[in-house]
Amino acid sequence: MSSPTLADVARLAGVSEMTVSRAISGRGYVSDETRRQVEAAAAAVGYTPNRLAGALASERTPLVAVVLPTLFNAVFPEVLAGIGQGLEPGGMTPVFGVTEYCAETEERVVRELLSWRPAGMIVTGLEHSDGTRRLLAGCGARVAEIMDTDGTPVAACFGLSHRAVGAEMARHLLARGYRRFGYAGAFLDHDLRARKRRDGFIEAVRDAGARVVRELAPAERSSMLLGRRLTADLLACGERIDAIFFSNDDMAAGGLMHCLAHGVEVPGGVALAGFNGLELGEALPIPLTTFRSPRFEIGRAAAAWIAAADDVPAPPRVTLDGEIVPGGTS
Amino acid sequence: MSSPTLADVARLAGVSEMTVSRAISGRGYVSDETRRQVEAAAAAVGYTPNRLAGALASERTPLVAVVLPTLFNAVFPEVLAGIGQGLEPGGMTPVFGVTEYCAETEERVVRELLSWRPAGMIVTGLEHSDGTRRLLAGCGARVAEIMDTDGTPVAACFGLSHRAVGAEMARHLLARGYRRFGYAGAFLDHDLRARKRRDGFIEAVRDAGARVVRELAPAERSSMLLGRRLTADLLACGERIDAIFFSNDDMAAGGLMHCLAHGVEVPGGVALAGFNGLELGEALPIPLTTFRSPRFEIGRAAAAWIAAADDVPAPPRVTLDGEIVPGGTS
DNA sequence: TTGACAAGTGATAGCGCTAACACAATCATT
DNA sequence: AATGATTGTGTTAGCGCTATCACTTGTCAA
Incomplete structure (x- = not known):
């Protein structure tokens, strides 16, 4: 009763699993003819790729972990929207955790998210527990610290003072x-x-x-x-x-x-x-x-760097512009 | 340069991988003595479990997919908070997607989330495209539709009329x-x-x-x-x-x-x-x-059912109570 | 004619983990 | 002393996918 696998699609399409993999992922050479057959077979059996297996085999996930202090503040949904936009062209997916402004919770959440082996990690602020900092420095993912620039980032930070x-x-x-x-x-x-x-x-x-x-x-x-x-x-x-x-x-x-x-x-x-x-x-x-505050832009800029090509170096400190909005209350 | 695996921990602790797996996951028997050694070894090498591998092997993820129309409305962060609370005792993790109130986007997001083989799926509302409904009905995960009860749920719905x-x-x-x-x-x-x-x-x-x-x-x-x-x-x-x-x-x-x-x-x-x-x-x-609106309770109730034991049946339609709040504006 | 290279496909070997089973050793119960 | 249950550990065989290499065919320049 479990879902169909590549093997099922391959059998129906009369090709090898590898060819199905290539046809579906779009990596490597597949003839148009074959691709059509594979797509038909995939639709016929109702195939949904299993990204757990894919990510394990390729040692590469499309995940970007995002750690925010809260969602009960309208800025963070906007940051998330910016991150979504910055990640889209690279086909990456944000997954996130919330710390409630608590350093221990942050460490737990970071550890938890790292167990999914994300390609990138976006955390809020520059202050973290030693444990968190160690996790971030050693995890292999690109790490962006957002919202703030008053401090020393692990790798890159995007925000304002x-x-x-x-x-x-x-x-x-x-x-x-x-x-x-x-x-x-x-x-x-x-x-x-x-x-x-x-x-x-x-x-x-x-x-x-x-x-x-x-x-x-x-x-x-x-x-x-x-x-x-x-x-x-x-x-x-x-x-x-x-x-x-x-x-x-x-x-x-x-x-x-x-x-x-x-x-x-x-x-x-x-x-x-x-x-x-x-x-x-x-x-x-x-x-x-x-x-x-340039919250949307912060999210987008951080995400764009995470999604950028491997040879793009970390921009240590990116300050995004905001400005005073003079209103009627002053 | 990749992260340490169970095998590394096993070698250092002088036991088999399987024993390390048991010690860390807490399933099955491990002596206190061995557990201590394994924990020490895991800490020494800086081991972080690879849930991709774990989930693939066990055909079981701790993930619950949550599909919301937007985060730009204060109710949805509250729903999410309720879901978080309902999931916590079961050790499950919410992951989510946003549809922007668009049916096609919803279908794409659901398909995307299903590729991570979540144990549960929480979607907003009872109206979906045929494709989405088919995905939900056939995915094997527990499906909860939330916020609304005016309609026919795929399996269970939690909300109000x-x-x-x-x-x-x-x-x-x-x-x-x-x-x-x-x-x-x-x-x-x-x-x-x-x-x-x-x-x-x-x-x-x-x-x-x-x-x-x-x-x-x-x-x-x-x-x-x-x-x-x-x-x-x-x-x-x-x-x-x-x-x-x-x-x-x-x-x-x-x-x-x-x-x-x-x-x-x-x-x-x-x-x-x-x-x-x-x-x-x-x-x-x-x-x-x-x-x-009982938005927090809706999230919690839906999540609690998702996280409940396998033999708990789907409660087809759960109405949660809200009430008129008479204010000064009427 | 030869080689170099691109295009298209398949076979094989894992990725890191856990389920399932096998086997000891220990314990309580008769 | 014999029996069965409980505890603790190891071995084996995958989970579903992709990297890698091998192979074939066709094209084009030297």
Whole structure:
């Protein structure tokens, strides 16, 4: 009752297994005549190739392992879409795992994915456990680290400097005259890129002689609801806050929701800025000031390198461009 | 330069390959003494099992193929999370493909995934091309169709009746006195569950002697921005509309954004209702009236059946409960 | 005429692993 | 002491596919 194999197709088509293999995979010489017969036979028996066997025999899989921290953040589906697009021309397939921003989970997931002998490995961020780094360095697959460039990659990294983005947003807000800042983030012990944005932001604010009045960053998942709650807390803290920098757009949108619900004027009462440049920000009653991250492009660039010819060397550090999107909230 | 194999570990541990296999997989008898030696040897050479070989030999993979229409809709990451949780106890791994709501793409993706010989297959919806249905019926894997129960499953389905949800929302709004309705959806030629909700809604409205003044459903992806635009169009159509039913929460949230931006009172000027019960709805200045879909539970239930013992029969149709979430927008 | 090479096909030998069976050794039960 | 079950280990034979080499035929230039 198991599915038909090459041998079944070969018997029906009256050729050797090897010829069927060539006809179906498209590698090597097969006459048009033979190819037609093989295709007819394959269709007749309902043949589906067994890639487990194929990959084992050829010691080559079309798989690219992708390790992401979460799917509960709209950027990662977009990264995945970029990866899909970058992989398509090479006929490779992404398979992925999710870490929930946990280093041990990451190591487990990487180990698990490596057992399928992928041709490439795309992991998020530059910080990993020693074990993970060892696995990545020794696995034989092309390894791309994405989203971040502030650190040392195993082989290649594709992303942007989150510290620089934080600093740029600080300068943008400072230029508009804001001096007393709040910060609302989440999960900074694990979301290290958000932390870098925060660090860059705070440093630039202080360097300019302005002040971060208060920051909040509880150990829970970022969300619109959390952004709303933290905004309420920040505005109720007693000291005047001119502008709030949020760890991402969802959080910032939540902040705006608080303001709309409680009649706080934006940006007059308080200015708001996010990060990512999600479509969400454009749909808000006041378009969100944010930073457009090149997430799709990051995925595509990393995937394109993974899928590239063997002799294409690792580009150690690829910075993809984003930019401040000035909205109405600042 | 290829990775170490069972034979390498066996040599170092001074036992047969078979014993190493047993020690590592945990199947069959191995003395504690031997197991320790094998583990030490495996660690020493940096052994990573080759699941391609294992799966080929045992004719058994831990893979469950998951076919989703998109990741650009917050429900699907949640479904995936449910699937992950349902699969975990059985040690199975989800691998997935995305169809973009296209039947041909679905067939290609299903064929592709089947070539990895998964133990289970989770597909979205009950409508498929003949080819897809044939593949699913003949593949030997357990097949679960999720999200919908309005139709005939190949083997088992887990979801809810979208027609019934649409009708229930209509009755909810009718009970609150609304009589002149608008509908805002997207992509209904392909998003067949959204279409069923619409159909159920419209039928129930008409049965009650009330009226659907106008409906809009362009052939593009649903989003907050689209919801906002369609709401503007509906409200500008000339005839008074009491309440708008949106194809989902993102669209409805966009609708609310339009109203907030243009000073349209909600629900006094127009009432709004969505579908899914996303967290987003709670974060809005006026909490959204919606229907909480049991998406996480659907994923978990389907996965649990896939991972269940061989003698557990297919439960032909499993309806999971959701409920109207009365918000402030109606 | 010769050789060089491309095109087309088949036979053979694995890829790394596990199922299935065989065989000891140990143990409890009669 | 004999019996059968349980535990622990090894041997053998594939799983379904592709790499590699061997072979044949045809084409074309020297």
